[in-house]
Amino acid sequence: MKTVSVVIPMYYEEDVANLCYERVSAVLEELKKKYDYEIIFVNDGSKDKTLSILKEIASQNEKVKIVSFSRNFGHQAAVTAGIKEVSGDAVVIMDADLQDPPELIPDMLKLWEDGSEVIYGKRNTRKGESAFKLLTAKMFYSFLNAMSEVDIPKNTGDFRLVDRSVIDVINNLPEHNKFLRGLFSWVGFEQKEFLYDRPKRELGETKYPFKKMLKLAKDGIISFSTKPLKLVGGLGILSIFISFVILIYSILSYALNWNNLSDGWTSIMVSITFFAGVQLFSLWIMSEYISRIYDESKGRPEYIIKEKINFDKK
Secondary structure, three states: OEEEEEEEEEOOOOOOHHHHHHHHHHHHHHOOOOEEEEEEEEEOOOOOOHHHHHHHHHHHOOOEEEEEEOOOOOHHHHHHHHHHHOOOOEEEEOOOOOOOOHHHHHHHHHHHHOOOOEEEEEEEEEOOOOHHHHHHHHHHHHHHHHHOOOOOOOOEEEEEEEEHHHHHHHHOOOOOOOOHHHHHHHOOOOEEEEEEEEOOOOOOOOOOOHHHHHHHHHHHHHHHOOHHHHHHHHHHHHHHHHHHHHHHHHHHHHHOOOOOOOOOHHHHHHHHHHHHHHHHHHHHHHHHHHHHHHHHHHOOOOOOEEEEEOOOOO
16 A cells, blocks of 8 residues: 655644644545555644644644754745655645645545646635736746756746655765746656646734745755856856947047046946946845855754654654
8 A cells, every 4th residue: 555645844833733633634534545645744833722632633633743943944845844754655735824725635645546746736816815916926937947058948936746755865976955836847757737726825824924035035046057157157258348339439429539538427426336236236145155165065954843742663
């Protein structure tokens, strides 16, 4: 009998924890004639009642396992920790807010049985989200794909079913600050999109406000593209070109006795401001890459596990 592992990161999800478990376990119980299962909840440093609720659930169902961090390390770290602990042949990654409907797992398993090794959920519609959220999400994926050297499917998140062989490859990647949806595309294998209508969040509040979306976009671009560094070179060439234009214009102004450069204040200030901006922007881009190298060189773990529950039971 094959085993299905479901990985669910949890961060301040006390309002939805029980409902999430009930819906996920109900789906997996219906499949138990064909599949064994485990549910791995990763508590990402929640300070509310999330962990105590999960412990109560785990005490009643040995198939529920808990990984609890010593503090908040972020969503991607929580997913990374979860997939490193799985024992299943197929691994489902989903969020606790139930915008990734667990009722779709059987359909994804059929695609897996047909030979697909990565079945990624692609949002056909997104209910309960503002026009601003939809616009920024569209801009996020468009900009990410324009800058990235890997084709990352649009309107996808971390909701997916992944074969064990792919999980083993991801787990063996040594890098920190993983951008998982990009890595799953990068590793290749047989990939299949799964269209679904994304419902509104059941309870609680989103853990991905605009600020975190910007950080996610930055992580994705830095992890999968060197185009920003090439942009620095392009800005340098543009700056040299503009400086030559200013030089030629100044020579012509002097030779033809134009009076509009008598003071020269405007041209000087524009030049200084422009070149200073280019330099600072270039330094910012390079510093992002250097900080990533520095972070990797320290060799610190991506996360620290404080407690593990039910991993000694089968």
